[in-house]
Amino acid sequence: MGNLDKHSFLDFAYQLYRTMKTNEISLVYEGEVTQEITKTFTSLTERNLAKSEESNAVQRKVFNVMVECLQNISKHADSMGDEDGEERRGIVMVSKNEDSHNIITGNIIKNEKVPGLKENLEQVNSLDKKGLSELYKTQMRDGKISDKGGAGLGLIDIAKKTGSTLTYQFKELNDEVSFFILTSTIKRNL
Numbered sequence: 510m511g512n513l514d515k516h517s518f519l520d521f522a523y524q525l526y527r528t529m530k531t532n533e534i535s536l537v538y539e540g541e542v543t544q545e546i547t548k549t550f551t552s553l554t555e556r557n558l559a560k561s562e563e564s565n566a567v568q569r570k571v572f573n574v575m576v577e578c579l580q581n582i583s584k585h586a587d588s589m590g591d592e593d594g595e596e597r598r599g600i601v602m603v604s605k606n607e608d609s610h611n612i613i614t615g616n617i618i619k620n621e622k623v624p625g626l627k628e629n630l631e632q633v634n635s636l637d638k639k640g641l642s643e644l645y646k647t648q649m650r651d652g653k654i655s656d657k658g659g660a661g662l663g664l665i666d667i668a669k670k671t672g673s674t675l676t677y678q679f680k681e682l683n684d685e686v687s688f689f690i691l692t693s694t695i696k697r698n699l
Contacts, residue, residue: 550601
C-alpha cells in the first residue's frame, strides 16, 4: 500500500511539473511568508529572469511587483484558526505567456474584511496612472491605512507598477474565512 501511495504521489508531482512547463509556471511556493522567504523567492525570480531574454525594465517590474505581493501576504494574511500567533501562509506562483508575466498570490482573509478589500480593489482598478499617484500621495499624507482607510499602499503600488487591472477572486471557505486570489500582470513588451 505504501508503494502505491508513493507511486501515485510521484505521478501527481510529474503531472504538476508537466502542467507547470506547459503554462510556463516558473515558481510555486506555498507556506509561511516571512522576510526570509520573500528574500529567497525574489532572488530565485531574479535569477530565472536574468537567464531569460527579458528586458531589464520588465525584469525590474516583475521583481518589484513580486516583493510587493509577498509583503502584502506577510502583512495582511489571516490564519485559518483562532490563534493570532499562527503563521501567515500563502501561495505564490509566477507564470509567463507570450505577452505577459503573471504573479498570482493567494491567502486566507477573514470574511468581515472582504467587502472593504473588494471596494479597495475596485477603487484601484477604476483609476488611471495619474489617479493612482494622487491616491498614493493622499494615503501617504493621511497615513490612514486601516481596514477602512481606502486602498492600501501595496495594492496602489502594484497597480502603478504593472499598469494593468488587478484581477481578483474571493472563495468563501467557511463562515469565518475566505481565500483571496490576486493576479498581477506585467506586459512583456514595454
